[in-house]
Amino acid sequence: MKIIADENMPKVEMLFSHLGEVTLVNGRNLTHEQVKQADILLVRSVTKVNQALLEGSQIRFVGSATIGIDHIDLDYLAQKGIQFSSAPGCNAQAVADYVFSGLSHLYLTKGVKWLGRKVGIVGFGNVGKTVYQRFKALGCEVCVYDPLKQHQDGEVANFVSLAEALSCQVISFHAPLTRTGSYPTENMVNVAQLEQVAADSIIISAGRGGVINESALIARYHELQGQLHLVMDVWQGEPSINQSLLAIVDIATPHIAGYSKQGREKGSWMVYQALCEFLQQPTKIAYEDAISAGNFTSIQMLGDICKEEMLARSMHALYDVARDDARLRYQYRQNTKENIFDWLRKNYVERDEFNTCQVQHDSGQANLAAVGFNQS
Ligand SMILES: NC(=O)c1ccc[n+]([C@@H]2O[C@H](COP(=O)([O-])OP(=O)(O)OC[C@H]3O[C@@H](n4cnc5c(N)ncnc54)[C@H](O)[C@@H]3O)[C@@H](O)[C@H]2O)c1
Numbered sequence: 387m388k389i390i391a392d393e394n395m396p397k398v399e400m401l402f403s404h405l406g407e408v409t410l411v412n413g414r415n416l417t418h419e420q421v422k423q424a425d426i427l428l429v430r431s432v433t434k435v436n437q438a439l440l441e442g443s444q445i446r447f448v449g450s451a452t453i454g455i456d457h458i459d460l461d462y463l464a465q466k467g468i469q470f471s472s473a474p475g476c477n478a479q480a481v482a483d484y485v486f487s488g489l490s491h492l493y494l495t496k497g498v499k500w501l502g503r504k505v506g507i508v509g510f511g512n513v514g515k516t517v518y519q520r521f522k523a524l525g526c527e528v529c530v531y532d533p534l535k536q537h538q539d540g541e542v543a544n545f546v547s548l549a550e551a552l553s554c555q556v557i558s559f560h561a562p563l564t565r566t567g568s569y570p571t572e573n574m575v576n577v578a579q580l581e582q583v584a585a586d587s588i589i590i591s592a593g594r595g596g597v598i599n600e601s602a603l604i605a606r607y608h609e610l611q612g613q614l615h616l617v618m619d620v621w622q623g624e625p626s627i628n629q630s631l632l633a634i635v636d637i638a639t640p641h642i643a644g645y646s647k648q649g650r651e652k653g654s655w656m657v658y659q660a661l662c663e664f665l666q667q668p669t670k671i672a673y674e675d676a677i678s679a680g681n682f683t684s685i686q687m688l689g690d691i692c693k694e695e696m697l698a699r700s701m702h703a704l705y706d707v708a709r710d711d712a713r714l715r716y717q718y719r720q721n722t723k724e725n726i727f728d729w730l731r732k733n734y735v736e737r738d739e740f741n742t743c744q745v746q747h748d749s750g751q752a753n754l755a756a757v758g759f760n761q762s
């Protein structure tokens with residue numbers, strides 16, 4: 387059996403070699419020619435999986451080691467009887483870590499206080515819920531815009547309109563990119579919606595590029611005379627970045643909010659499990675062997691510091707989002723690489739999830755658990 391797999395899927399050979407012959411490829415440039423003789427295709431979000439790629443091939447199973455699935459033509463796969471599996475929730479903790487690292491950065495560099503502010507979350511799926519729970523556990527007032535979840539049984543949150551979510555002082559985006567259905571998200575946040583965003587607000591965009599209209603965001607930023615704090619991980623038209631937007635954001639990262647070591651490994655692992663089930667083969671690799679432990683298992687903080695600083699410094703001990711921003715800006719300044727965005731992602735410096743580490747501090751155990759640190 388021939389398996390074509392994106393070279394950026396961690397542990398892919400270790401996991402899949404016992405199931406077939408694994409060939410690693412560059413996912414962004416994958417061609418029909420490369421896949422037509424294969425049986426199994428394993429991708430990440432940069433590969434458009436559609437008729438153009440698959441028609442006439444013998445692919446029977448497509449796995450995407452990602453949460454987002456806007457790169458997959460699900461109708462085409464269903465029509466051709468090709469089994470599909472993704473990795474829901476694999477990197478939800480990683481994205482939540484990114485959000486709180488971004489907030490910590492704003493606090494430590496600009497003195498922006500976020501703990502007492504009202505928070506609006508757009509998209510209440512695996513990521514949005516994780517972020518919501520962390521804010522709630524910290525005692526913040528939080529509301530959610532998710533029209534699809536609002537009326538679903540068992541969904542409990544403070545659901546509000548998009549306008550109300552955008553009027554919060556911290557707004558965190560975790561909606562997928564969709565173009566159809568009752569609530570398509572492409573350009574969902576445009577000139578009119580951005581009028582709700584007040585001066586001194588924080589916007590974190592770690593869902594998909596294209597949900598917020600970037601020209602409108604830039605215009606609103608200037609209208610508010612730069613009184614807007616922006617943390618951007620996803621961009622309209624990746625792998626390109628709008629340089630006018632890059633110039634005004636506090637944090638710019640190359641779509642790596644979900645790139646914790648464990649989050650990416652969990653993506654591979656979930657697809658591995660799904661493929662074994664599809665092939666009716668037993669899994670041979672245990673979860674513990676597929677998912678790495680963290681590099682720092684415990685940190686002890688001493689001294690009398692305020693809650694916001696304690697949280698910020700603990701989080702930055704594990705992951706300071708500024709390092710990814712600095713790497714990106716450095717590469718764009720140098721401008722010596724062909725595809726800077728993809729290079730940064732391929733050469734990502736690993737980071738561990740907060741849940742791999744215990745932090746001890748006299749004043750803040752509950753707060754440290756709230757932001758995802760391991761307290762067991
Ligand atoms: N930056 C990254 O590295 C990164 C990592 C993981 C996920 N993502 C993106 O974030 C998205 C969310 O991840 P998830 O795991 O929570 O996905 P999910 O599928 O669990 O949840 C998506 C949520 O968005 C809601 N939604 C759909 N249309 C909406 C709309 N018009 N307005 C508001 N909400 C809407 C859905 O009802 C659902 O609750 C993914 O689709 C993916 O594109 C990005």
Ligand SMILES: O=C(O)[C@H](O)[C@H](O)COP(=O)(O)O
Pocket residue numbers: 394429430431432451452453454455477641642643644645
């Ligand atoms: O959808 C997801 O899971 C994330 O956007 C994911 O982190 C994207 O990473 P990629 O597949 O592009 O490597």
